[in-house]
Structure formats: C-alpha cells, structure tokens
Amino acid sequence: MTARLLEYFEPHFLEEALVVLDRFDGRARALAGGTRLVPELHARLGDVAALVNLKRVADLHAITAENGAISIGALATAARLTNDPAVAENAPLLAVAASTLGSVQVRALATIGGNICSGDPASDLTAALLALDATCCVATLASGERRESLSDLLVPGGVALRTGEVLTRVIIPFQRSRFAYRKMATRRGFEMALVAVAILLESDGARIQRIRIAFAGAGPTCVRGLHAEQRALNANILSEDLDAVAAAAADYDCAPQTDLRASALYRKQLVRVLTRRCLEDVMRVRT
Numbered sequence: 001m002t003a004r005l006l007e008y009f010e011p012h013f014l015e016e017a018l019v020v021l022d023r024f025d026g027r028a029r030a031l032a033g034g035t036r037l038v039p040e041l042h043a044r045l046g047d048v049a050a051l052v053n054l055k056r057v058a059d060l061h062a063i064t065a066e067n068g069a070i071s072i073g074a075l076a077t078a079a080r081l082t083n084d085p086a087v088a089e090n091a092p093l094l095a096v097a098a099s100t101l102g103s104v105q106v107r108a109l110a111t112i113g114g115n116i117c118s119g120d121p122a123s124d125l126t127a128a129l130l131a132l133d134a135t136c137c138v139a140t141l142a143s144g145e146r147r148e149s150l151s152d153l154l155v156p157g158g159v160a161l162r163t164g165e166v167l168t169r170v171i172i173p174f175q176r177s178r179f180a181y182r183k184m185a186t187r188r189g190f191e192m193a194l195v196a197v198a199i200l201l202e203s204d205g206a207r208i209q210r211i212r213i214a215f216a217g218a219g220p221t222c223v224r225g226l227h228a229e230q231r232a233l234n235a236n237i238l239s240e241d242l243d244a245v246a247a248a249a250a251d252y253d254c255a256p257q258t259d260l261r262a263s264a265l266y267r268k269q270l271v272r273v274l275t276r277r278c279l280e281d282v283m284r285v286r287t
C-alpha cells in the first residue's frame, strides 16, 4: 500500500482559507474538529490532496447574541455549545442536543460547522438547528458571503455547498419556546442516533401558536416534521391529540433507511414513540 501525501495549511484569515481551497480545484477539504474527516481519510474515502485547517481563523470561533438572534461560529464545539451561557439562554435546545453528541472526547473536538457539513442524516446539532429555523452563512472566494436557510442547504447524503465554500456561522432567532429533545442510540458516545426528535412549542394554554418538529435518523437528511406540525396546529387541544401528531410524523414526514444498525420499520416506530414522548415533555413544562 503506497502512502498518500497531503498538503496541509493553517491559514489565519478566512480569505486565505478560501484561496487555498480554490487552488486545489475541489481536492482540498476544510478541516474542523476532524472527528468525521480524519476517519474518512484513514479509510481513503474521496480524492483529497490538501487539508485546510480552519482552527486559526478567529472569527469562526465567535458566539454573539444581539438583536434577537444568536450567531454561532462554525468552529464552536459541541462541548462549548453545551456550556456557553449565551447558548443556554438563547438556544437551550441546541445546548441540550450538543450534550448528547458522542463522548466527552468527541464533544471536545466536534464542531457545529462540521456537523452540518458532514451531511449525515443522523446529526444531532443539525436536527436541533432545523427546529430552530437556523440560517447558514457561507463564504465563497468569488462572491463573498451568502445566507441560506439550513433546510435549503441540506440535500440527501450531504449539503449543497459548492467547491471551495466555507460555512462561517449559523444564525438562530432567540428561542423563547418550550422544547424537548429525545434520542435513541444503541451505544451512546460511540454511535450516531438511530433516531432523534427535537420539538419547540409555543402555546396559549393548551392552544398551540407555533410548533417546530425535526428529526435525525429518519430520512436521507435531517428533516422537518411538516405534516406533524400541521396536525398539531389543527388540534384544538393538543393533549388529546398527541397520538395523531406522532402518527403523522411516522407515517408522512419520515422515510428512514434500513441499515446494519436498524430496520426502517423500527426507525419509524422510534419516530412515533419519541415524538409522542417529546410532546408530553413540552406539554408538561410551563414557562
């Protein structure tokens, strides 16, 4: 087996990173925490000639909260999201989802940008961000920064980033609603979710004003539960209709795959059960 030589860069500025990524014509990869990319390189997946480590680009680490939204740099790690006071106050769903990601060691490295850009349908942070209506900021060498909603960026098996583009930050409107996050994984810390469900709910008594439901592990990408959300909005008194909302999620919103870890049928059942439990959680909590 012949060794593969990779060129390695640690730029200090975003523009430098974009220039290097552009120079390799699609054969350079951005490196964040490496928890996903490094195993791929070991497995010799993909045609990679260069790595551009983003860690020295200071702007990509920033977390700021102002004007009703929290902006989270792409290099914020799951450990930081779990413990950051601004995230805890303004996006607690994300903090909780981050606390379930992998092990302590993985959380210390895994970044929010890497979680999104991996495009894994079972990504915890991506599912939480979908429920939170997140917007992604993407930098390109040719045309500066563009903004795209996370749901538009996700495509089956990946993300719609063009060659050389870098996800710089994620913007989330302040979350003031009740929330729940539940996840089923066989070996916590070592494996991704079989299924995870994120729910946000705003209500006036038992009448729902706004609901967001999102799933990980339940389709070719992380997905929103649009049918389940509509079913919940149609219900007069949600507490009597939890089963119908959970059934809509499993029957219409999800298209899980069968793989070595679980069958599609089992995953659908998990969607139904976890959705029901999340709904019970948000109904219980009063703010």
Ligand SMILES: Cc1cc2nc3c(=O)[nH]c(=O)nc-3n(C[C@H](O)[C@H](O)[C@H](O)COP(=O)(O)OP(=O)(O)OC[C@H]3O[C@@H](n4cnc5c(N)ncnc54)[C@H](O)[C@@H]3O)c2cc1C
Residues within 6 Å of the ligand: 029, 030, 031, 032, 033, 034, 035, 036, 037, 038, 054, 074, 075, 100, 101, 102, 103, 106, 109, 110, 111, 112, 113, 114, 115, 116, 117, 118, 120, 122, 123, 124, 125, 161, 165, 166, 167, 168, 189, 190, 191, 192, 193
């Ligand atoms: C043992 C183990 C357990 C895990 N458990 C979980 C889990 O429970 N839940 C979960 O969601 N994930 C889990 N993961 C997967 C992984 O840790 C996460 O997806 C992590 O967030 C990836 O981030 P990273 O910074 O390590 O990405 P990297 O590995 O550095 O990058 C991943 C991909 O994204 C690209 N990329 C990274 N940052 C950017 C950027 N800013 N702009 C453009 N492209 C970029 C890279 O080029 C690469 O293609 C686990 C991984 C391991 C090894």
